[in-house]
Amino acid sequence: MAGSQGDKYYDVFLRYRLWLSTKDGVGILGEGRLALLKEIDKTGSLKAAADNLNVSYRKAWGNIKHAEELLGFILVEKHRGGKLGGKSQLTEEGKNLLSAYDELKDDFEASIKDITRKFFKKINKKSE
Amino acid sequence: MAGSQGDKYYDVFLRYRLWLSTKDGVGILGEGRLALLKEIDKTGSLKAAADNLNVSYRKAWGNIKHAEELLGFILVEKHRGGKLGGKSQLTEEGKNLLSAYDELKDDFEASIKDITRKFFKKINKKSE
DNA sequence: TTGCAATATGTTTAAATAAACATATCCGAT
DNA sequence: ATCGGATATGTTTATTTAAACATATTGCAA
Numbered sequence: 460m461a462g463s464q465g466d467k468y469y470d471v472f473l474r475y476r477l478w479l480s481t482k483d484g485v486g487i488l489g490e491g492r493l494a495l496l497k498e499i500d501k502t503g504s505l506k507a508a509a510d511n512l513n514v515s516y517r518k519a520w521g522n523i524k525h526a527e528e529l530l531g532f533i534l535v536e537k538h539r540g541g542k543l544g545g546k547s548q549l550t551e552e553g554k555n556l557l558s559a560y561d562e563l564k565d566d567f568e569a570s571i572k573d574i575t576r577k578f579f580k581k582i583n584k585k586s587e
Numbered sequence: 588m589a590g591s592q593g594d595k596y597y598d599v600f601l602r603y604r605l606w607l608s609t610k611d612g613v614g615i616l617g618e619g620r621l622a623l624l625k626e627i628d629k630t631g632s633l634k635a636a637a638d639n640l641n642v643s644y645r646k647a648w649g650n651i652k653h654a655e656e657l658l659g660f661i662l663v664e665k666h667r668g669g670k671l672g673g674k675s676q677l678t679e680e681g682k683n684l685l686s687a688y689d690e691l692k693d694d695f696e697a698s699i700k701d702i703t704r705k706f707f708k709k710i711n712k713k714s715e
Numbered sequence: 716t717t718g719c720a721a722t723a724t725g726t727t728t729a730a731a732t733a734a735a736c737a738t739a740t741c742c743g744a745t
Numbered sequence: 746a747t748c749g750g751a752t753a754t755g756t757t758t759a760t761t762t763a764a765a766c767a768t769a770t771t772g773c774a775a
Binding site: 504505506507516517520521524537538539540541542543544545546547 | 749750751752753754
């Protein structure tokens with residue numbers, strides 16, 4: 460009785476977000492933009508990346524630009540014109556940032572597992 | 588030269604947020620609302636808590652209510668009327684949730700330190 | 716029995732974000 | 746030359762979210 464109620468009561472989930480920001484809290488790069496970078500790396504095209512991730516080209520482009528302005532260096536080398544219209548690829552710095560972030564996320568994820576387990580163990584215990 | 592540039596390039600900070608949500612991603616309780624609970628616990632008043640945290644009473648009240656609806660149980664016992672107008676105090680469940688969250692945050696904070704250190708070490712290294 | 720201060724809640728405005736729309740530019744291939 | 750497809754960017758329209766405004770309810774103490 461108390462147990463089954465307890466289970467229902469705490470049918471909640473723990474979520475988190477991780478992002479890079481400036482000193483004064485302005486967001487630079489988060490999950491979404493990193494995914495975009497990754498997709499650009501994969502496809503060689505900002506448009507293709509935006510399409511694949513189902514965001515408008517306009518927004519994707521603006522996001523990259525915004526991030527670059529805040530970071531102070533270029534993440535994506537863009538070329539336009541030509542038969543194919545143009546193409547984009549990550550700069551070295553872009554690639555490095557991307558891989559560092561990926562690793563970070565993995566580490567994060569791993570270390571979070573036990574913590575959340577502990578949390579739920581605790582909040583579920585007192586309902587009985 | 589490369590070093591000093593590198594330092595400027597990566598003058599960024601890592602931020603995170605942690606919150607409870609429903610299965611389908613609706614936010615229930617985050618940093619702000621937990622702070623509110625803590626302040627209610629301290630002051631015995633929703634209004635005082637809202638004032639102290641510089642949020643409108645309307646918003647504070649709505650937030651608590653929203654969280655309670657999503658959780659399916661009451662976090663705050665509210666009383667109105669009387670010479671003092673009314674008062675509020677955390678329920679047992681509210682207190683438990685609060686303390687569990689605090690502990691969670693501490694654990695989180697601690698485990699994050701090395702991870703972020705590693706991250707910054709990595710992204711700063713390749714600029715030289 | 717009335718006044719007061721906090722709880723309780725509907726409604727409206729504003730501010731912040733995202734989506735949508737429109738257009739210009741570039742350049743390799745035809 | 747010119748066409749096409751992607752990059753580049755200004756402008757406008759929605760959507761979401763938070764703040765502000767307004768007002769009712771409650772119950773002890775004077």
